Amino acid sequence: MNRSVNSVDGLSALLERQQQAVVGAGTVSAEVRRERIQQVINMVVAEHKSLVAAMAEDFGGRAESFSLMNDVLGSLGSLKHARDHLEGWLAPQSRTPFAPYDQLGAQAQVMYQPKGSVGIIGTWNAPLFTLLSPLACVLGAGNRAILKPSEITPRTAQAIADAVARHLDPEVVGVVTGGAEVGAVFSAQPFDHLMFTGSTEVGKKIMRAAAENLVPVTLELGGKSPAILSRSADLEESCKRLTLAKGANGGQLCVSPDLLYVPADQLESVIDNLKTLFSGFYPNITDNPDVVPVVNEQHLSRIEGYIEDARIAGARIESSHDDSQVSDVNRRRPLRLVIDPPKQCRIMQEEIFGPALVLLPYDDIADVIQDINSRSNPLALYYFGQDKAELEQVLSQTLSGGVSVNDALIHAAMHEAPFGGVGASGMGHYHGYEGFLEFSHMRTVFTAPEYDPRGEWGMLPPYHDGFQAMMEAQVTAD
Numbered sequence: 001m002n003r004s005v006n007s008v009d010g011l012s013a014l015l016e017r018q019q020q021a022v023v024g025a026g027t028v029s030a031e032v033r034r035e036r037i038q039q040v041i042n043m044v045v046a047e048h049k050s051l052v053a054a055m056a057e058d059f060g061g062r063a064e065s066f067s068l069m070n071d072v073l074g075s076l077g078s079l080k081h082a083r084d085h086l087e088g089w090l091a092p093q094s095r096t097p098f099a100p101y102d103q104l105g106a107q108a109q110v111m112y113q114p115k116g117s118v119g120i121i122g123t124w125n126a127p128l129f130t131l132l133s134p135l136a137c138v139l140g141a142g143n144r145a146i147l148k149p150s151e152i153t154p155r156t157a158q159a160i161a162d163a164v165a166r167h168l169d170p171e172v173v174g175v176v177t178g179g180a181e182v183g184a185v186f187s188a189q190p191f192d193h194l195m196f197t198g199s200t201e202v203g204k205k206i207m208r209a210a211a212e213n214l215v216p217v218t219l220e221l222g223g224k225s226p227a228i229l230s231r232s233a234d235l236e237e238s239c240k241r242l243t244l245a246k247g248a249n250g251g252q253l254c255v256s257p258d259l260l261y262v263p264a265d266q267l268e269s270v271i272d273n274l275k276t277l278f279s280g281f282y283p284n285i286t287d288n289p290d291v292v293p294v295v296n297e298q299h300l301s302r303i304e305g306y307i308e309d310a311r312i313a314g315a316r317i318e319s320s321h322d323d324s325q326v327s328d329v330n331r332r333r334p335l336r337l338v339i340d341p342p343k344q345c346r347i348m349q350e351e352i353f354g355p356a357l358v359l360l361p362y363d364d365i366a367d368v369i370q371d372i373n374s375r376s377n378p379l380a381l382y383y384f385g386q387d388k389a390e391l392e393q394v395l396s397q398t399l400s401g402g403v404s405v406n407d408a409l410i411h412a413a414m415h416e417a418p419f420g421g422v423g424a425s426g427m428g429h430y431h432g433y434e435g436f437l438e439f440s441h442m443r444t445v446f447t448a449p450e451y452d453p454r455g456e457w458g459m460l461p462p463y464h465d466g467f468q469a470m471m472e473a474q475v476t477a478d
């Protein structure tokens with residue numbers, strides 16, 4: 001029986017059922033949380049072939065090995081990490097009450113309680129990961145969840161809905177499928193928390209809708225993540241790692257390098273290296289299963305439009321392959337390097353999210369920092385180099401969601417460390433302990449001492465002058 005909700009009909013009833021179940025169930029033990037996570041793990045293991053097949057079809061030929069690595073193993077990693085660590089996370093922490101309660105035997109602790117039912121909205125670029133990786137922390141924190149996959153990958157959305165319906169209790173995890181209209185209705189529901197992954201523009205709409213019900217939000221957004229190639233870098237090795245990062249998922253990753261700052265006197269060498277390395281990893285494009293196609297015609301024309309717009313504005317464009325490797329019958333594309341385009345070009349304003357990279361020559365690292373700070377805070381920042389003082393300067397004078405040094409993407413894949421943006425690239429975190437905290441309510445419980453000496457100390461009304469003197473005496477600067 002398909003028990004998932006395949007449209008908005010039934011969504012509010014499902015949410016109500018989940019929220020009633022939250023109240024009825026009381027404390028959610030570590031054992032129950034582990035069991036729920038294990039059921040999701042078992043589902044992914046049992047259904048991974050159909051999920052991977054659906055992703056391959058949705059992308060028009062995404063390699064199954066890539067989907068296994070990115071979406072299946074990425075999700076399993078988060079789920080197993082939460083399963084194996086949640087017991088330590090949820091133990092209440094004792095806190096010291098202030099004087100004089102501390103001397104009178106008062107106690108205080110912080111309990112980590114589930115918020116209730118969490119709505120999770122995912123993207124198409126990592127259609128399984130953006131739902132199940134946050135779900136790990138959501139369930140680890142003792143919550144229930146309703147997932148909303150992206151409509152841009154409809155077969156995957158249906159495969160997820162079918163898998164969830166077959167393996168999970170809808171009162172614990174349900175799915176609703178559909179597009180932007182469904183997303184709008186979804187984000188207007190009185191969830192106990194909303195976890196959204198997607199674009200900055202839609203993120204604003206989610207926050208607006210959530211505000212109506214005072215629903216707290218976690219927003220995992222995108223942006224133009226910069227990479228800095230320092231003069232101190234091993235140029236060839238850095239280009240290799242950048243090429244691999246840019247090739248991953250055809251550049252369709254939220255943490256994909258978008259702008260590459262290159263020492264001006266090394267520009268030609270960097271262009272040569274990037275082209276040679278890319279064509280080495282991907283000798284041909286059109287019929288190469290390792291090249292992930294751009295997801296659909298609309299996104300392809302968006303990216304091609306950015307490149308064409310820059311070309312018309314006078315930017316130099318270099319390609320890893322010649323035109324014989326550009327086909328009308330599929331959406332696999334070579335890596336295009338857009339060199340120093342004018343600032344008003346769309347490729348300098350919009351997130352590329354595809355197989356292109358902007359190269360910006362620089363002379364002085366201070367100008368790079370200034371340029372980065374002239375834009376919204378990016379989701380990721382990359383520094384390639386060995387100059388520790390320069391790295392410190394970059395880290396201390398910029399702000400981004402996360403950072404990888406001498407590599408790209410990797411920090412975002414760590415299950416042990418928080419992942420999230422700042423400013424226009426998002427708010428809140430998931431992964432690891434911080435993800436557990438994000439979806440928990442931190443409830444302070446103060447237990448008063450039996451003995452209350454305030455009467456003897458002259459601290460109860462009617463207040464005497466002595467009380468005021470006692471208060472005054474404590475207004476000190478030390």
Ligand code: NAD
Pocket residue numbers: 121122123124125126130148149150151152178179180181182183184185187197198199200202203205206220221222223253254255351353379421426
């Ligand atoms: P998107 O914002 O277009 O869509 C994301 C989700 O929001 C989809 O499920 C969609 O159906 C839904 N949606 C669309 N309009 C809506 C509305 N008005 N109200 C409610 N929901 C709505 O993003 P996308 O194209 O799927 O993904 C690409 C973007 O996501 C890029 O900006 C990328 O950087 C970002 N992203 C961020 C992360 C991260 O972890 N920070 C991960 C992947 C992608």
